[in-house]
Amino acid sequence: MANPLHDALFAPLAERDRPLMHLPDGGVLSGRAFHGLCAQAAGALRAAGLEAGDRVVVQAEKCPGMLAVYGGAVMAGVVFLPLNTAYTPGEVEYFLADSGAKLLIADPARADALAPVAARCGALLETLAPDGTGSFDARAAARPKGFAPAPRAPDDLAALLYTSGTTGRSKGAMLTHRNLLSNAEVLADLWRFTADDVLLHALPVFHTHGLFVATNITLLAGGSMIFLPGFDRDAVIAALPQATAMMGVPTFYTRLLDDPRLSRALVAHMRLFVSGSAPLLAETHAAWEARTGHRILERYGMTETSMIASNPHDGDRRPGTVGFPLPGVELRITDPAGGAVLPAGETGMIEVRGPNVFCGYWQMPEKTAQEFRADGFFITGDLGRIDEDGYLGIVGRQKDLIITGGYNVYPKEIELLLDAAPGVRESAVIGVPHPDFGEAVLGLLVAEPGAAPDTAAIAASLRNRIARFKQPKALLLIDTLPRNSMGKVQKNELRKRFAGAFAPPQPASTG
Ligand code: AMP
Secondary structure, three states, X not given: OOOHHHHHHHHHHHHOOOEEEEOOOOOEEEHHHHHHHHHHHHHHHHHXXXXXXXXXXXXXXXXXXXHHHHHHHHHHOOEEEEOOOOOOHHHHHHHHHHHOOOEEEEOHHHHHHHHHHHHHHOOEEEEOOOOOOOHHHHHHXXXXXXXXXXXXXXOOEEEEEEOOXXXXXXOEEEEEHHHHHXXXXXXXXXXXXXXXXXXXXXXXXXXXXXXXXXXXXXXXXOOEEEEOOOOOHHHHHHHHHHOOEEEEOHHHHHHHHOOOOOOOOOOOOOOEEEEOOOOXXXXXXXXXXXXXOOOOEEEEEEOOOEEEEEOOOXXXXXXXXXXXXXXXXXXXXXXXXXOOEOOOOOOEEEEEEOOOOOOOEOOOHHHHHHHEOOOOOEEEEEEEEEOOOOOEEEEEEHHHOEEEOOEEEOHHHHHHHHHOOOOEEEEEEEEEEEOOOEEEEEEEEEEXXXXXXXXXXXXXXXXXXXXXXXXXXXXXXXXXXXXXXXXXXXXXXXXXXXOOOOOOOOOXXXX
């Protein structure tokens, strides 16, 4: 009986003695050895009482054993639900309760804090450690290295990935075998992955980028990975000469550019650098090309849809764009208000349809219905524009759109101007409450190291370039932009922090 993800990604490993993972301690795990770990994890999931369709929540450090739980879940037909390691026990409780998972696998260091959480949710708690000393590790080690995969249909769930949920409740995106496999097939082909590829893997494996894009493509192509526990600049620099490809978030690239060891010679063996999960500044793209001779390939996707668009492997990779819709993915730009399809060149809501698009939010039929059109297009919540050559540009999230005095301001347009100003390293433009305008545009600037940007001169330079309503009512210098683990700027945090920037003065106390 078939199990689409197992058959395409994991089954071939059983016959493979070549390396699959190169580990930081110099160890190497062959495909066959990793397949054995997956089968043992599948056996341990079954022994813990999980049947096909049940959920397992995993909040553990990145290590081969953690990835083997993904493989084991696929084999056992169990739905894999990985969590950001930064989540607090209170947050874990929400995911555990919401998903109704029967088993929580956590780092041993968190076992005490999570035991009451698991008990309240009626879930078993097991631990998993990079050195193999967790209770789940022990249970898995006692299982056979073979497992008859559970039959699964293409539309059966493989994973439940919760969105980062900066507003409201975090939602569980239901991803099927078809969703994940179709995306891996398209990307492996588009980005020319082969069995000769060695992927430098420094991304977390609780997020679609490191878990599905990076891992599934490598498995499908029969390549191998340098599997690092996280992004450590020295470790990445040491590994680059052995790798052929790297997938990263934009901060990987800016941090490497800050290091004098980054040179053409260091990356001579590389064939591809991919960036995504947050916008890559055109300036970073240019600086990377000047230093290394490589043009970064930027792509765009989200938890709910896996990857949607990509710059070409062979054609022109255009900075500031995310390229073209992937083969098999339909994309249109619509009027955010009424939903009418807009002509090319206009900015609006990005909507997508295709085998990559998830099948809904876990136990939220109303939320799901709101975010899909009747014809099956998913409303991404991102605003974008397709240029005359068909390249898609992301303008930002709709919720970041600023409405000031009734006019729409797209933060990205202003950020691009601010980023290019003298002494400015990067910027974020947000809307904050304003007594007259409803919202006012506020520009936050981070200086280049050692520079002191002249905010008055920058404000003056914008005057003739953009309409008055778009000009920030104030420009403030801040030390850094708050980012999450995927490099996304946390505008919510900035909005909270600067909410009072234009508040009317409080009446003096008469007390
Ligand atoms: P997540 O679901 O955490 O993967 O976040 C998805 C969101 O990240 C998208 O909806 C976009 O807003 C943003 N994103 C992903 N890739 C890019 C990119 N290349 N450029 C700009 N924004 C991106």
